[in-house]
Amino acid sequence: MTTPTTKATAEPGTSPGTAGFKDTAARTVRNACGAVAQLVGGLGTAGPAFVLLLWTALSVVTAPLGVGLLLALPVPRALHALAARERRRLARHGTEVVAPQPPPVRLRPALADPTTRRELRWLLRHATLGLLLGMLGWYLPLSAFRDSVFPLVWPVVPADATSTSLGFGVAHTWPEAAAVALLGLGWIAVVLGLFPAMARLQSSPGRRLLTAGPGTDLSLRIAELTATRAAALDAHATELRRIERSLHDGAQNRIVTVAVLIGAARRRVARDPDGAGDLLERAQQAAEQALAELRAVSRSILPPVLADHGLAGALSGLAAGCAVPCRVDVEVPERCAASVEATAYFVVAEALTNIAKHSGASRAVVTARGGGGRLRLRIEDDGRGGVDEDGGSGLVGIRRRVAAHDGTLTVAGPPGGPTVLEVDLPCGS
Template identity: 60%
Template sequence: MTRRYLLDRVRVSVDALERLVGGLGTSLLALAAFLWLIIVALMCLTGVGLLLVPGMLQAFRSVANRERDRLTRWGPVILEPEPLPGGLLPAVRDRTVQREAGWVVTHATFGFIMGIVGLSLPLYAVQCITFPLWWRWVDAEQGGPGFISFPVRTELDALAVGLIGIGWVAVVIGLGPVLARIQAAPGRALLAVDADTDLSLRVAQLTATRAAALDAHAVELRRIERSLHDGTQNRLVAVTVLLGAARRALTRDPETAGEILERAQDAAEQALAELRTVVRGILPPVLADRGLAGALTGLAGSCAVPCTVDVDVPGRCAVSVEATAYFVVAEALTNVVKHSGATRAAVTVHQKGDRLLLRVDDDGRGGADESRGSGLGGIRRRIEAVDGRLVLTSPPGGPTAMRVELPCGS
């Protein structure tokens, strides 16, 4: 239990550090937009800046949308607002634009500071922990790294600095998630659209999701029909033909009838095997028999690339959600084997509140792109059909990380 708690705390801290670094990136963009705001404001004194205001507002919108996407990956969805109003005066008076301008100023200053602090703390902890390895190459009178000002003349002094570093690790683990939430708070307060706008955008999003779900359902039905028609039905027709031939040959040539019956039995067994394959494609029985953890472990065991599985889900989710998670992992591992050139993969599943968080990582060549096929579009449609979200990170050269968030209703 203690080991599980410590691993959870480390995972939360790593996630918090990733969020802080991402927030630092958007704060730099916000800082550039803030400086542009100052320049445009000064140029407005001569009247020339008025021509630059529309471009500035569009820059605000672009930076704000980047932050909306980032915050959506780590929490409740923040929908993008409607396009900027036409005309300078309506755009300036728009409440969403005003809130975005306030967020730019806040994130460029406060968010930047939180990002720097959040990034400096773990670096400082690493410096202190490793200081006993390189303290001899530092002037003893200068003290240790950072705020450590006492002279370091002996190995015992260097070891004391290393122990301070361990203390800083504890601070990072405890304070990192808090800093990440504080950094994200202005964005969640200022970038979320108004309630009525949010409702209309949500309805539009659900309408599009429902259409995608119906399309995915139709595709799945066509796949099942094609599998039954091209495979199982042909096998059963062959069985019927062979049984008829065996019946006619039974009185004339019993030995030939026996061979025909053996062929009919083989065809029937093949038809049963294909039926089982079709049934497993609809809803794998292993989910009902062994649960999500056992089903994913079975997938990893049959994967050609070495794959580890870590599932921490206290209870059962809805059948549709578990089936979606199963098929997403199955398709993702198939992509890993076919396209990534990876030497290892990892599947991580845990529950956070009412959401099931799933992650598939590999150390392959990266460069995965939905527009080039490889099943990623189908994965996204399957996820959106249950009102889930998919975030794919696959830079050229790798690694690739697929993050999936599914509702964990029953």
């Protein structure tokens, strides 16, 4: 079995070596930017983890006095909630972390639970090493920027101000200011070279300790995947029925009409050429209508615009054809699987159709973001809200399409608006 490969082609006038260097540099910068986002995002759980660790330590120290038991009562629930939040964060930046069955929240059963003990080990590491790495992920890029641009602002900096981000040194001459800029370039090299490894180091305790351990009962996850597969098969069958109905009621009837008109024209051509010409003209019109309907059906299966212009071009085309003024903001660095892009296209198409028909909105915004193996969509309008999934709004079909890819759909549409639809899809096949 062979694995297909993709060959990169250089632009005209660019040598293969130069093109390869540009690709490597662009990939390095993308990886570093993703690592910065991951490290800084880790502060969202590392900070609360540090607070929870101090609370847990305080409850242990004061346990002999009896106060510690009261302080420890909310710890299991807070620990499980924070661990679930970390699993969601890790899933946004890579593969999904499969959660075990919900552990107990009462203190005594939680202390004897293996999942709780694994989460406590994660808490200790993430509240210390994870917090440190997150702070470095926030501080070093700022230091790199500050030191790199220091020669540009050096003349207006107070004479007694610290020159470097390390907190020492005062530049009095241009060579000293240039030395500070060299330090900034060193920080940039650290960010580009070490940050991806630092991001992996920050996330490794969560991926190792927060996942379902060996021997864990995964019946809930199996039931969820079984339901997802059933939804995918149901969505596939519904799509096949829609295509069959479209072909039977539309193109097939048009083609039968063409055949009937051509047969009538053949019988009339000898005795009434003008009448035969009219019949042939009607047959041509029917054939053109049949072709248009066939094109519409083919586009509904897999829109060619996705292959020709990618997801950004396809969503821009949908926004241009929407009756409500719509703004599109797409930032997807890499192509997703064709089935995922098609699902994203149909989700946005159905959502914009609902906005135009039911919302009474004056504007809509479609946002698509890709990264960390995920594709996230957000469709928002300023309409009247009051979304009802059971009211024929098409949300049931959208939910089935998303579930077929093991994605998630979140809808918020309170009466009075705004309505926000968020979709999170894995980018894999």
